[in-house]
Structures are given as structure tokens and as C-alpha cells.
Amino acid sequence: MLLLHLQDIDEPRWKQRLSTLLGDYPVVLRSDTYHCDDIRYILAWKPYADAFDGLNNLKAILSSGAGVDGLLTHKNLPKNVPIVRFVDDELTQCMSDYVVANVTMHHRCHSRYRDDQLAKNWTQFYPPPAWDIRVGILGLGVLGLDAAKRLIGLGFDVRGWSRSKKIVDGLSSFSGADEFDAFLSDTDILVDLLPLTPETMGILNYENFSKLRTGRLKGGPALINAARGGHQKETDIVKALNDGTLGAASLDVFEVEPLPASSPLWSQKNCYVTPHIAAISNPQSGASYFARVIRDHEKGMPLINVVDVKRGY
């Protein structure tokens, strides 16, 4: 039996799609009647504190999101139960759409031209060609690598930072703490696509913003965070945007979500706020993916996209 435990998502839609695809394999919501002993799989997003209580026969925990930080920090996460995360072409495409749109916006200085328009100011400044702009991507996993390839295709000078080196045509690969400063030092637009782990928490801070390249992007380097709010120090972002250490920022994720009305980011100049919508998990493709995971596993095949709990992603 599959139990759905999805907060802030259209749970009935997922149930309907999964029930259709799984046929006579039962799918239940927490509000349905079932015996905990019968639950073999739980599909979770933002699970409550009691999410796993009594689930002693789990074969796998399924994460409807690509990021698993919410699961891995759950106080009562069952030990030794594999976690399968969501990896999906549509999610990847949507994330790359978000990244490309925001990189292009900052490269073409839309903040500056918007200000000029409002001031009725006709000043011709020509943005440099894409190949003169270095985009640095933090995290070269499923999402970071796809975004990198698309940006390379648009002519940008792309570099990436990950734990292990990558060999990709046209991409400069940096790895580990030793190469972090070298990676930042020539970056004009910093894109964050890292998972949230103890190592990456708070990585988007003033000290690191100060290491980015200046003088290439008019107004200062730009930051794009589509990964997790726990990476960023929001007081540092405000400070950096106000003193020119950063020229602009696009933020899809926040330290606290929904972003509180009291946050200065809402009205911060040159800061583009979106409500964690860069790439959502579509119930259509999501249900197909997880139905396949369950069917295959029930036939004795190995699970796919299993999280390395020790590594944290």
C-alpha cells in the first residue's frame, strides 16, 4: 500500500493519477482508513512530525521533491529505509527555463533599463556579448548540468563548482573547498543549484559575494538562488545590494517560506522575488515516475535515484 503525505501540494490530484496508474495497488491519504502495518511506501513532501509513526514495514520513502533536506532533517525519519528522490525531465526543463530567463535578464541589464525608462532617460549602454559574461553554477547535478549546457548553447562562458570534477564540453569545472575562491573570483553571475546540507548552509553570504568579479556586469555581479533559502543570508543580500557588492539578485527561495511581509526583500531595489516556483513537481509526470518506481521495485528491480543519506543529497 502507498501512503501519500503531501503538504502544500494538490494531494487529491496525485492520488487520482497514482491510483489510475497503479491499478489494484492501493493508494491512501492520511485521512483514509488503513492499517499502518500495510504501508510499504510513503510519498512525502514537508512531512509532519508524526509522519512516520507506526510505519514499521516501509520498503522505501519517496520524495515528491528533488531536494530531500526536509526529509533528512526530519526528527523521526526511519533509519535504514532507502529514500528515492524525484528526477524528472519536466522539472529539469522548468529549472533551466528559470535560470536562463534570469541570467539573460541580468546580462542584458534589464534593471538598469527599467530605471532609465521610469526616469525617461535615453542613455545608450551596450551590454557585452554573452561570451564575455561568466556564469558560475554552484552544484553540477541533474539541474546544474542541464542549466550549464543550455547556457553554453547560448554563448555564455560557463563554469561550475561541485564536490567532484565534471568533464563537459565548454564547461570549466571546479571542485571542493580548495577551488571555491578561484571559482568565485571570475564569476559575474552566480547561480545556486546546490542541495541544502550542513556544508552548503549559509554559503550565499557577504564574504563570498565580495569575491565575485566586478567591472564586467554593469552595476555589479548578480546572484540567482533557485535552490534553498537555507543557503542564503538575507541580511547579507540586502547589504550587498545596497552597497553595490551585488548589482542584482533573483531569489526563488527564502530562509522562511512564505517570505514574511516584513522582509525587506519584497521592496529591495534590483531584487527579483518569486515564490518558490522555479520548478515544481508536476503530478502528471510525478505520478508516472513514482508508479514506475513502485511497480519495478515490487517486481524485484532495484530502486533508482536513491539518496546518499551520509552525503546529504
Ligand code: NDP
Ligand atoms: P543533485 O543531487 O543532482 O546535484 C547536487 C550537486 O551539488 C552535485 O553536483 C554535487 O556535487 C553538488 N554538491 C553537493 N554538496 C556539495 C558541496 N558540499 N560542495 C560542492 N558541491 C556540492 O541535485 P539536483 O541538481 O537535482 O537539485 C539541486 C537542488 O535544487 C535540490 O537539492 C533542491 O534543493 C533544489 N530545487 C529547487 C527547486 C525550486 O523550485 N526552487 C526545484 C527542484 C530542486 P557532485 O556532483 O560532486 O556530487
Ligand code: OXD
Ligand atoms: C524541490 C522543490 O526540491 O520544489 O523539488 O523545491
